[in-house]
Amino acid sequence: MAEPVVLLVFGEDTNDTRAVKELILALRPEPVRIETRRTPLVLVKGKDKARDRKNVAELAAVVRAEQRRGKRCVVIAHRDCDAIEPAHEQIASLLEQGLLREGIKQVVAAAAAWEIEAWWFLWPDAALAVNSKWRRPEPPSPEVGRIENAKEAFRQALRPKVKSQRPRDYAESDSPKIAAKVRELGLVDQRAAGSRSFDRFAGRVRQLVLI
Structure with missing residues (x-):
């Protein structure tokens, strides 16, 4: 076999x-x-x-x-x-x-x-499932592949507007956690952009x- x-x-x-x-x-x-x-x-x-x-x-x-x-x-x-x-x-x-x-x-x-952080804009709910204190990262463009400096753009998108309520920033170690939530929540074909x-x-x- x-x-x-x-x-x-x-x-x-x-x-x-x-x-x-x-x-x-x-x-x-x-x-x-x-x-x-x-x-x-x-x-x-x-x-x-x-x-x-x-x-x-x-x-x-x-x-x-x-x-x-x-x-x-x-x-x-x-x-x-x-x-x-x-x-x-x-x-x-x-x-x-x-x-x-x-x-x-x-x-x-x-x-x-x-x-790869540009891809995480595709599934805003997956990011929130990793850290509910983050702001929902709405895609800034209909095509996320057009976002320059995607890692910093994603990090900023997660920051609440009120600084006193700001949680920890996104780190590269969060990438596999977000991807895992995409899998666990069945979101892979439900993309926001x-x-x-x-x-x-x-x-x-x-x-x-x-x-």
Whole structure:
């Protein structure tokens, strides 16, 4: 009997990979085996081609090592764009095409424009479920991928207008908690705004063959 497919989630840090894992589970509610990986970091951005190739090769080497242990691997690679849409299109394509050339058959890039915090604007109720003292983070744009400096914009959106009532600020460690609430509350398809970068990610995750 073949080994079950395992999704290997790579990213820029542990908070990102844990958050992406929760989103995958929200998008694929059937039993899915997911492992997050701390190294190598996903650094592909298309600005330094030699460095990008080295990063892709290192990531592929980790996957091949798992395959030699008998695992059937799918790769999910997260990378913030640090730019607005459509920047996600190039970054996602570079990641996916680079890994496909390395022989990794199923690859999905989670390229969030500007940063993954832009995606959290999609589910204001998930943020409130993490901290009820925060202000409801209404999306400042119909397309959250057009929000510059999304992390700071999200942090500010959560702050109550009355300073004396201000709770603690959002921290990057809240990302996986918000994503978990998206999954637990069944919100993944109930979005308060649009996001081309999230739509791209979600569509490809749902198309993965995991049998």
